[in-house]
Amino acid sequence: MPQFMVMILENEVEERKLAPSETKALLEGQSAWERELRAVSAYLDGERLRPASEGRRVSRRDGQLRVDRGPFGERALSACYVVEAEGLDAAIKLAEKCPLAPGAELEVRPLMKGALQPDRANRRGRLFAFAVLGSAPSERSWIEVMDRIDESTRNHFAPDRFSGGVRLQEPARGRGMASAGGRRAVFDGPFLESKEVIGGLFFMRMADLQEAVEWAGGSEFMKHGTLEIRELWRS
């Protein structure tokens, strides 16, 4: 069965305005949604990400390595799930039941290839998500970039560090969903306002954020685009 990545993009400014009781209700609602996915065997993997304000973006511009601190824009990736569904419509159906914070959006993207490792939460050390950000003018160039990334990173990960990852199909094959005042609207990719879209995501164990930044700066990814580094919640 095809696999999809469900990404939740939260407006952290809005999310911080939630009262503790609302945060609690939201977290419990999302956990209940995860349980539902598991109950219908659609759930393959999932992680929540700590605030973007704690994160970093590492890129290379004009030969210079550049490290930016978060937040990076209006919305930030706050959770990602890998689900199995018969098609994009079915995946959207699963995703749209996920409770969202005010101002949050949701993206559903077909997977290109993945190496999952759902037991990562049991591993020691700090866990980080590395999101590969970039853009491609056409489907063909997207596939080329993805292949290059695959080639250049095939032996790039130390096995005691790597904790799974996925590459995504081009954004035009995905779909987004925004919520406003209880109403939901579905829209097609490529996604509004996004110059940089997520092409893939992988997880690594690191001693700390500094080490993660250092690793990213020396990685092959710097040839292709930007890496956003975000610590995972242990939940």
Added chain:
Amino acid sequence: MEELSQTFDAVFQREKGRIVGALVRMLGNIDAAEEAFQEAVLAAIPTWRAGGVPANPAAWLTTAAKNHARDAARHRSIVAKNAPLLVERDTVTPETFDTIADDELRLIFTCCHPALTLDTRVALTLKVVAGFTTEEIARAFLCPEKTIAQRITRAKKTIEEERLPYEVPEGAELPERLASVLAVVYLMFNEGHTPRQGPLMRLDLQEASLRLGRALCDLLPNEPEVFGLYALMAFGFARVATRGDAEAGLLLLSEQDRARWDRPMIKEGLMALQRARRLGGRGSYLLQAEIAACHTTAEQWETTDWSRILGWYDELLGLTGSPVVALNRTVAVAMHDGPAEALAALAELEAPLASYHLFYAIRADFRRRLGQDAREDYRRALELAGNESERVFLRRRIDEAS
């Protein structure tokens, strides 16, 4: 310049535990490791002042400390042959990710070994793992610096003489040893949250215990009580800004401005609590965190879910049998069933808690709410209380009752 050296101090403090952990493995004992770390700090200050803090300060300090240690070891090679060792010196094992995690854990478990008294464990952990100076520890516990220095020296001697194993305990031994570690972290936090003597709070202690608690979550990700304790501390820390000040005295939970509670910190607590629950925990830290979560997510004191809190207290009391837990439970009884019921529940606690100021403060509160004379109890509480803000609070209540 002042500001810069504060930044440096924060970095040194944050990184010390991990670096010293690795150095102990290399050098064989805590003293030599601390000395090497200190040398690295001395080397860092002028270098960083000139060129800025490096991108990866931990890596910088580790390299500097190892270089120093290597030089020093060459000098002392003859002496070292006779020195007692915690571990066989190990310079050949390649450093994988897990050996580094083990280094830090081993250090924490050794500093928190149950063969040492609780106060000694706290002092040693603050010094070696949390990077406090002897002077800072002395200030935190209102002790002369000399006393703390002696306590730490004795502790290190005990570790060497009794050959306390420098290892991460496994199997049947782990629960007891872990409890000993968590007790240290929690005492550190409580001493920062409501010092037995002195000011309202000590933020440095609370921050250090939170940092240590979070490090333990990453080092022992499958231990529910580690997450329970971290959640409990996060909920407590989320309220620091609203707990009053030296002038106003302590503000009770019912009097605090809930809008000013630290929401990201509350989320931190909720996420850790979720993990503790998922891991199947039912220990005392998890139960206390559940109670704290009920309080922290209630919109008002009056709308708190008291029956749920009572349920958690019953379970906690069944688990610990602690009179202090029984005392705290009566506060929930008072809200759920009224102060008369709560006062009755206090009767059997007077004997075990006769020297605990909060027993009298709580009884006084019940009596006050029942329209009885509470002045005597407030006075007893004031006699026994050492925390300045609690004292201000109690004086205020005595004035109101007179």
